[in-house]
Amino acid sequence: MNILEMYDVHTYIAGFHILEGVTLTAEHSKLTILLGRNGSGKTTTIKTIMGLTPASSGEILFQGKQIQRMRDFEIPWLGIAVVPEGRDVFSDLTVEENLLLAVRKGKKIKKQRLDYILDIFPPIKDLFKKKGKNLSGGEKQMVAVARALVNEDELLLIDEPTKGLAPIMVESMRLALAEIKKEATIILVEQNFEFASSIADHFFIMEHGKVACSGKIEDLVHDEAIQRRYLGV
Amino acid sequence: MSMKIYFQRYWAGIVILIILALLPLFSSEYTKIVAMQIFIFGVFAISYDILLGYTGIASFGHAIFFGTGAYVSALMMIKAGYSFWATLPFVIVICALIGLLIGFLTLRFATIYFTIVTLALGQFCYFLLTNALTYQYTGGDDGLHGIPAILQTKTQMYYLALAFLLAMFFIAKKIVSSPPGKTLVAIRENEFRAKMIGYNVLNYRLIALVISGVMAGLAGSMNAAVLKSVFPSFMGAGTTIDVILMTILGGMGSILGPVIGAALVIICQQYLSSYFEWWLMIFGIIFVLVVLFLPQGLIGIFYRLKDKNNTSEQKLKNENYNRFKNHFLGKCFQLFRRQDS
Amino acid sequence: MTSQLFVNILLSALSLGVIYFLLSSGFALVFSLLRVSNFSHGSLIMWGAYLGVYLVEAFSNFTLGLVVSVVIVGFFLALVEYFLFRRLYGGNPLFELLLTFGLIFILDEAVKLVWGAALIPVNKPDFLKGTVMIYGEPFAVLRLYILSLGVVVCAGLYLLLKKTKLGLIITAGIENKEMVRALGININKVFTFVCWLGGFLAGLGGFALAYFTGLSPEMGASQLLNVLVIVVVGGLGSFMGAAIAAVIMGLAEAFIGFYLPEMAILSSFIVMFIVLGIKPSGLLGEV
Known part of the structure; x- marks a missing residue:
């Protein structure tokens, strides 16, 4: 069963045609990965799903329901959370406030949910009172992912979580994602092919604002021709 | 550009200029x-x-x-x-x-x-x-x-x-x-x-x-x-x-x-x-x-009226230009994004 | 200078600084979140003053007049945001600026239409008359009232921005609106609220000012200038900077006014040129 489907989605930013007909699907409780070179439209795909750069044509279905005409702030309420490329942890807010801001229902983070987050990212416990601007890159990334876990969202969109991280942080991020994957569907944008192939189920490779090829990750791992052609591995 | 075309395009301006040039002769x-x-x-x-x-x-x-x-x-x-x-x-x-x-x-x-x-x-x-x-x-x-x-x-x-x-x-x-x-x-x-x-x-x-x-x-x-x-x-x-x-x-x-x-x-x-x-x-x-x-501004109304009289040929030209601009600049934009990251 | 005189000037300077803070805080708040420089802020200040004084007399109740008038001025800016600014978001910010500039004519002329173009002296209510002795020098109760008003507003804004979820959203929105939306928050509603708050603060500042200077249809334009100088000195987009700059302006005006009375009218410009000469982005500015 597919949790998210996109059919022939076109997106313009400031008059530039960025997505030129993206068609992709994400299977429920699987990890789908978007690969491709810089500028191929991966981040825009994420933003278009979130309604931040609305699609000008095409269909986006979440659990069978059309969402491409919804306002950006309505989409998270369906149960979609995003970890943006720049992490976008608010620098003037503490880590606690950053997490609190993401809470949609109620005033506090549910106890069992907080335990779940601290289970995945134990270091966050000690960062609670620290302001966003005083965090290291790896800490910011943890907070950004944790913020997406505050509500029990079914779909997580995660944009380049390993960007600029030290190898040891990349490894702990891999473990964290493997853990998160047990409870939620993930769409991951990634440049690091090794990292991607170790946790993904399905892949889509994007080029020039379109999906160039897709399939099961095992097939890609063995197909060096495609890797060379689209990923420059 | 021949005189005739020049006059056709700018007749309004020329008429106003003539009026302005003659104005002091009969005004207070x-x-x-x-x-x-x-x-x-x-x-x-x-x-x-x-x-x-x-x-x-x-x-x-x-x-x-x-x-x-x-x-x-x-x-x-x-x-x-x-x-x-x-x-x-x-x-x-x-x-x-x-x-x-x-x-x-x-x-x-x-x-x-x-x-x-x-x-x-x-x-x-x-x-x-x-x-x-x-x-x-x-x-x-x-x-x-x-x-x-x-x-x-x-x-x-x-x-x-x-x-x-x-x-x-x-x-x-x-x-x-x-x-x-x-x-x-x-x-x-x-x-x-x-x-x-x-x-x-x-x-x-x-x-x-x-x-x-x-x-x-x-x-x-x-x-x-x-x-x-x-x-x-x-x-x-x-x-x-x-x-x-x-x-x-x-x-x-x-x-x-x-x-x-x-x-x-x-x-x-x-x-x-x-x-x-x-x-x-x-x-x-x-x-x-x-x-x-x-x-x-108010002159925008004038231009809009003028635009309606535009020949279809000119419109086509504009369209082609826009298409070219969109395509070309779009590529530029992607290039920058590449350099960005 | 005796220490008593010094303390007296200092207190006057502080109450002037507080008025400037009240006047400029609304502008700074709206600018930092919406990135709209609201040039009609001076006119809202004037509306706060005229409407406040009028309603205090109409209700013959100081507090009621104050509250109703500032709430109305707040609603005015909220309506402007809802019906006018929204059409322009995402476009060239020049048009937002020009729009608020155009509002000046409408608001200022409306004041003249309703209350006439003449200066109107304002009668202080009894409890604001008289003086108290501080450090052996008489000090006007009115100035104390303004000082305490400033403290209350400051504390209120602090609590709102730091202790409520709305405040978190505002702080987060100043930094990154897109991410706030991506968390499922309708930031447009927050924009409207912040505009209401900006108008509220402008009205409050105008109300306080009215008991200080009386009413004049020119006060909108002159206060706009004051406010703009203060926010530029403080650093555009910095709320804290505007607060600090307001106090500095009050100090400068009181002390320059004491030593070089003929330069008093230029004091804010002098401060502005000095600050911008040393740090062109203003005290705490980042743009």
Whole structure:
């Protein structure tokens, strides 16, 4: 069963045609990965799903329901959370406030949910009172992912979580994602092919604002021709 | 381009020019003065349009240049006996220097900085003019009077002012259609992209400010010569407000629009303000409506009507151009994004 | 200078600084979140003053008049945001600026239409008359009232911004609106609220000012200038910077006014040129 489907989605930013007909699907409780070179439209795909750069044509279905005409702030309420490329942890807010801001229902983070987050990212416990601007890159990334876990969202969109991280942080991020994957569907944008192939189920490779090829990750791992052609591995 | 086509395209302009050329023959002195004010403020509004319409930065103290030009000319003529024409090089240099100074201080930051600082600076200059300390030079609130006439008759002055407007109009047209003028528009449309392509945004804005300031200063000088007096109100907020009204109502980014705006505002001031006590409020409402619904100003209506008569051939040309632009710039944009990350 | 005189000038300077803070805080708040420089802020200040004084007399109740008038001025800016600003978001910010500029004409002329163009002296209610002795020098109760008003507003804003979820959203929105939306928050509603708050603060500042200077149809324009100088000195987009700059302006005006009375009218410009000469982006500015 597919949790998210996109059919022939076109997106313009400031008059530039960025997505030129993206068609992709994400299977429920699987990890789908978007690969491709810089500028191929991966981040825009994420933003278009979130309604931040609305699609000008095409269909986006979440659990069978059309969402491409919804306002950006309505989409998270369906149960979609995003970890943006720049992490976008608010620098003037503490880590606690950053997490609190993401809470949609109620005033506090549910106890069992907080335990779940601290289970995945134990270091966050000690960062609670620290302001966003005083965090290291790896800490910011943890907070950004944790913020997406505050509500029990079914779909997580995660944009380049390993960007600029030290190898040891990349490894702990891999473990964290493997853990998160047990409870939620993930769409991951990634440049690091090794990292991607170790946790993904399905892949889509994007080029020039379109999906160039897709399939099961095992097939890609063995197909060096495609890797060379689209990923420059 | 043959004469005939030229005439077909610009017949309206040519007719208006002929009327303006013949106007002094059958009009009163008062009408001539109003017309001269329109010509001079037309130039002032053109100078403002170069800044607001083409460069996209709003000065709320543009009267600084206008007043500086007027006072420099007046002081040099009255106190030092210079001829009017001899004062103009000084006006040009001084206004250019003021423009550079303000620009260097403020244009490096968000353009709103420039707006606020020019507003404060304008008020500061106004206080300076009317201050007790400078009274012996500037005449304080009374202004300076008794500037020697530069031409014998009002009619001659009228033609001089008209020639001044026409000259500045064509110079401004030349500037905005030159490659640097096009670059200004590109910066206005997308500052980030212009920076990425490698344009020095600050320099372009500085140049625009200097050109605009010099032009405004010359308009101020001309105003001093026409009225044979200068008043601190030349430097005041009211003058800046007038020029903003003219430019926005007439249509910014068109050079012609602000001249029409100048005519409109001055005629309303001269003839309507005595009938309508609340004409400023009506102007305010029109102003807000224009900003919201008619950003190209009143001249935008004219252009829209003209567009309807466009041949389909031209439309096709535009479409092809847009398609090309979209494609080409789109690729550029992707390139930048690549460099970004 | 005796220490008593010094303390007296200092207290006057502080109450002036507090008025400037009240006047400029609304502008700074709206600018930092919406990135709209609201040039009609001075006119809202004037409306706060006229409406406040009028309603205090109409209700013959000081507190009621104060509250109703500032709430109305707040609603005015909220309506402007809802019906006018929204059409312009995402476009060239120049148009927002021009729009608020156009509003000045409408608001200022409306004041003249309703209350006339003449200066109107304002009668202080009894409890604001008289003086108290501080450090052996008489000090006007009115100034104390303004000082305490400033403290209350400051504390209220602090609590709102730091201790409520709305405050978190505002702080977050100043930094990154897109991410706030991506968390499922309708930031447009927050924009409207912040505009209401901006108008509220402008009205409050105007109300306080009215008991200080009386009413004049020119006060909108002159206060706009004051406010703009203060926010530029403080650094555009910095709320804290505006607060600090307001106090500095009050100090400068009181002390320059004491030593060089003829320069008092230029004092804010002098401070502005000094600050911008040293740090062109303002005290705490980042743009």
